[in-house]
Amino acid sequence: MNQKTLFYTISQQEWLDTAGDTVQPAVLKAFEAGGKAGRSIKNALHGKWLGHPLHPAITDVPVGAWTTAAVLDGLELMGKEKYTPGADAAVAVGLVGALGAAVTGLADWTGTRKERRKLGMLHGMLNAGATALYATSLLLRRRKRTRGVGIGLAMLGYGVVSAGAYLGGHLVFGKQVGVDHTGNSAVYPEDFVAVLREDELEEGQMRCVEAGEVKVLLARKNGDLFAIAHTCSHLGGPLSDGDLMDNCSVRCPWHGSVFSLEDGSVVDGPATEPQPKFEVRVKAGQIEVRLPESENK
């Protein structure tokens, strides 16, 4: 089966949607039930504190540890028993890493829809299956009598986690989950460009305007003008269709990320990357924007 057929087949699996319809609202409800603490935990799991998605960084731990275990298991099978403790320790380290990867991945998955959600669901199920195989393997490795079966389960788990990692890679490189969607900063205006007549933006309003090749969100709040990139960094949502909040921030209409209008920083995820901010001025009745001088090279 080639890659195109594989992803088409996955996209046709209705049961993945049914499962997503049950699990996704339950996970979101659990975060919401935690109130402010739940929101902070969710933001931390997305990687807001890191300014980068946390999940892909953590997945290196189980994949790396279980690769090490596969090599050491192979050496043990070749009669080099001194590698036995190292292999078992690598399986255990991978299990701890898999737990971290699972919770961060689950949080990120709540910000996906349609095909991305289906792929994410299958990715998570494969990784959960691999984790179960490794956990059983660790138990069976303790006894000489069952150690061989334990090593066999680990080999099977390695195949399953590799398939899961393949889908994870497709989610990032093919479906652009976890990629900054704010656009190519090379085309951001370095000099002021007029984008709108001043009287066309009233208090409490937001507008999508174009500055050269870039879409910019203009907002007027509490008498001040703000300008940040219009395309949401998370998955490309149109911020002007979202909500202008009282605390000078904007909520994306697609998955609810909130960005400060003052500096473009992430207030709430799932986004982890900030929105580029623009300088704004009014000249001859026109609102003009440009990249802040500090970012002009």
Ligand code: FES
């Ligand atoms: S596109 Fe997902 S929060 Fe904006």
